[in-house]
Amino acid sequence: MFEIPFLLIAIVVTALIFDFTNGAHDCANAIASVVSTKVLTPRTAVTMAAILNLVGALMGTKVALTLGSGIVRPDIVAGSQVLVLAAVAAAIFWNCLTWYFGIPSSSSHSLIGGLMGAAFAHAGAGALNGHSIITKVILPLILSPLAGFVVGFLLMTLVMVIFFRYRRQAVNRFFGKAQVVSAAFMAFTHGLNDAQKTMGVITLALFLFGQIPSIAVPFWVKLSCALAMGMGTGLGGWRIIKTMGHKIFKLETSHGATAETSASLVIACSSAIGAPISTTHTITACIFGVGSTKRFSAVRWGVVGNLIIAWLVTIPASAAVSALLFFSLTHLFKV
Numbered sequence: 001m002f003e004i005p006f007l008l009i010a011i012v013v014t015a016l017i018f019d020f021t022n023g024a025h026d027c028a029n030a031i032a033s034v035v036s037t038k039v040l041t042p043r044t045a046v047t048m049a050a051i052l053n054l055v056g057a058l059m060g061t062k063v064a065l066t067l068g069s070g071i072v073r074p075d076i077v078a079g080s081q082v083l084v085l086a087a088v089a090a091a092i093f094w095n096c097l098t099w100y101f102g103i104p105s106s107s108s109h110s111l112i113g114g115l116m117g118a119a120f121a122h123a124g125a126g127a128l129n130g131h132s133i134i135t136k137v138i139l140p141l142i143l144s145p146l147a148g149f150v151v152g153f154l155l156m157t158l159v160m161v162i163f164f165r166y167r168r169q170a171v172n173r174f175f176g177k178a179q180v181v182s183a184a185f186m187a188f189t190h191g192l193n194d195a196q197k198t199m200g201v202i203t204l205a206l207f208l209f210g211q212i213p214s215i216a217v218p219f220w221v222k223l224s225c226a227l228a229m230g231m232g233t234g235l236g237g238w239r240i241i242k243t244m245g246h247k248i249f250k251l252e253t254s255h256g257a258t259a260e261t262s263a264s265l266v267i268a269c270s271s272a273i274g275a276p277i278s279t280t281h282t283i284t285a286c287i288f289g290v291g292s293t294k295r296f297s298a299v300r301w302g303v304v305g306n307l308i309i310a311w312l313v314t315i316p317a318s319a320a321v322s323a324l325l326f327f328s329l330t331h332l333f334k335v
Contacts, residue, residue, distance in 0.1 A: 007333055011085045011205045016228040018088045019198040021095045022107040023053060023232025034183040034256055039176045049187040050233040056191025057226035061217045062274030063193055067200025068215040070132035070274075071112055072119040074207055080122045082329040084205040087114030090322035094314065105310045106278035110318040111197055112137055117319030121326040136275050144266060144277040145285035145311075152262040152289025159258055160293060175253035182260035187233075189267040190279045195229040197276050255290045262286040281311060 031045040040048070068074075077083050094110040119127040163171045202221050206212045263283040270277040 007081055007085070008205060008209045008211070011081075011088070012202055014085055014088045014092070015198050015202045015205070016224060018092050018095070018107075018111065019195060019225050019228035020232035021092055021099070022194055022198070023050075023229040024099070024235040031183055031187070034179050034260070036256070039179045039253060039256070040183070045183065046234060048184060049190075050230045052184055052187035053191035053195070053233045054226045054230035056188040056193075057195030057199075057229050058222055059192055060271060061196060061199065061222070063196035063271055063276045064199035064203060064217045065215060066132070066136050066274045066276055067111070067115070067197045068203045068207070068217075070129055070136050071115045072127055072204075073129055074204065074215060076123050076127045077119055078208060080118075081205075081208055082326060082333055083115075083118045083122055084201050084208065086118040086121075086322050086326035086329050087111065088201060089325050090114040090117065090318045093321055094318045098310065105314050106280050108194060108197055108276050108278045108280075109137075109141065109311075109314045111201065112276065113315035113318035114322040115201065116315070117322030118326040120319070121323040140270060140275045140277040141281070141311075141315075144270060144275075145281045147266050148263055148282040148285030149289035149292075151266060152259055152286035153292055154289075155262050156255065156258045156290040156293040159254055163254070172253045175257045179253050179257040179260065182257040182264065185264040186260040186267075186283065189264045189271065191226070191229060193267050193271045193277065194279055195225045196271075198225045198228070200276075255287075255294075259283065259286040259290045262289070278311075 031040070031042075031049045034040050035042050035045050072083070088111070091107065091110040091114045094105070094113075095107055098105040116128060116133070163174075199217050199221050202225070203212070203215055203217050206218070206221075207215055212218065260283070263279070263286040266282050266286075267277065267279055
């Protein structure tokens with residue numbers, strides 16, 4: 001039988017692997033449009049995104065605290081050391097599956113679904129923090145894409161009004177420079193929201209093993225998660241970049257800068273209140289909103305439908321995988 005300290009190490013390592021895959025999977029969130037418009041080369045864009053993802057990950061812990069204590073009830077799941085391992089392993093599986101098919105699904109909601117599935121398998125519905133799940137997960141799941149679409153549509157409309165009299169070449173040159181800034185802002189806010197989710201689950205694991213007295217994020221957890229996400233981002237996510245940068249609609253520099261700025265504003269506001277929203281949902285919805293100002297037919301709505309299906313399936317699918325893994329790991333580790 002495995003010793004508990006080894007199990008804790010396995011959980012932390014697995015969580016960092018998830019953070020790594022999250023960075024690789026969601027790299028497209030920050031740089032898809034800036035690459036597709038040819039403002040930056042893929043290598044330069046990935047390097048910038050990796051560095052700013054790391055910096056953003058070190059700023060704040062509100063989202064981490066939501067993941068650590070707002071999804072499951074720590075007092076009820078305190079006796080389940082394999083819960084976090086099952087949740088993170090299920091999230092990694094879903095990340096890899098959707099990456100393989102080039103689907104920009106939500107790493108955030110795969111992790112949340114994993115936590116919910118493992119907690120339910122351990123102690124039933126009573127292990128879930130229903131109020132927090134509704135206010136911090138379900139509502140943001142619905143509202144963040146809507147907000148992204150609306151903000152993207154309105155901001156792009158404003159851009160079109162302001163630059164109506166300017167020649168197209170002049171507008172593209174201006175936004176070519178502006179898009180570097182917007183992509184940087186997007187990369188920073190991605191790290192600010194997404195890396196904190198892994199911090200939260202590692203902190204929960206430390207609490208379950210009695211290594212910390214309460215759900216508070218240690219500095220070494222913040223640093224290791226930031227580094228893991230930065231390294232993952234450095235690998236890139238070229239399949240998803242292709243989907244987001246080319247398949248939704250043909251992006252120009254003004255579209256890319258506006259979509260990134262819109263998404264960054266929504267993500268920053270959500271991070272400030274501790275809501276672990278999907279950065280993937282948000283930037284994709286912003287691209288939809290920006291594209292709709294051109295004309296509704298400019299957006300390939302068939303792709304939109306496939307993405308929405310993936311969004312809806314993510315939480316229940318990762319929860320089901322997590323529950324199965326929980327029962328398997330419980331038997332394996334005899335805990």
